[in-house]
Amino acid sequence: MKRELTKILNLPEVIVKAKKEIEESLVLEVESQSKTAFCPRCQKVSHRLHQNHWHLIKDLPWGEKEVFLRINRRQFKCDYCSKPFSEELNFVEKKQKYTKRYARFVTQEVVNSDLLSVAKRHNLTEDQVVSMIN
Numbered sequence: 527m528k529r530e531l532t533k534i535l536n537l538p539e540v541i542v543k544a545k546k547e548i549e550e551s552l553v554l555e556v557e558s559q560s561k562t563a564f565c566p567r568c569q570k571v572s573h574r575l576h577q578n579h580w581h582l583i584k585d586l587p588w589g590e591k592e593v594f595l596r597i598n599r600r601q602f603k604c605d606y607c608s609k610p611f612s613e614e615l616n617f618v619e620k621k622q623k624y625t626k627r628y629a630r631f632v633t634q635e636v637v638n639s640d641l642l643s644v645a646k647r648h649n650l651t652e653d654q655v656v657s658m659i660n
């Protein structure tokens with residue numbers, strides 16, 4: 527089941543650990559496959575987990591259901607410079623609340639439709655939709 531969901535999700539960096547359905551939404555708890563991260567300052571690999579930071583990231587809908595990924599963007603501590611840093615996740619920009627592929631999907635819909643109807647269909651504000659287009 528979890529393996530199936532991981533396959534369907536198709537984000538190679540993560541595996542699905544749990545699934546929760548909340549009304550019309552699906553929340554998938556995902557975990558990074560990697561046990562390590564690279565310090566952006568020294569480019570050295572770190573194994574030292576510093577803190578956990580959970581985020582809810584919106585992803586492509588599955589049929590009628592909105593999908594949210596609950597992910598831990600872990601903070602590591604570098605052994606060389608001793609500074610903490612957050613791991614990179616390739617499928618989501620830093621500080622964003624949605625995946626890159628979802629932003630592309632929404633952008634494509636705006637091209638073929640208009641801002642307001644796309645916002646409504648996706649349960650987003652027009653400002654959120656604008657922030658996804660770049």
Ligand SMILES: [Zn+2]
Pocket residue numbers: 565566567568569570604605606607608609
């Ligand atoms: Zn470092």
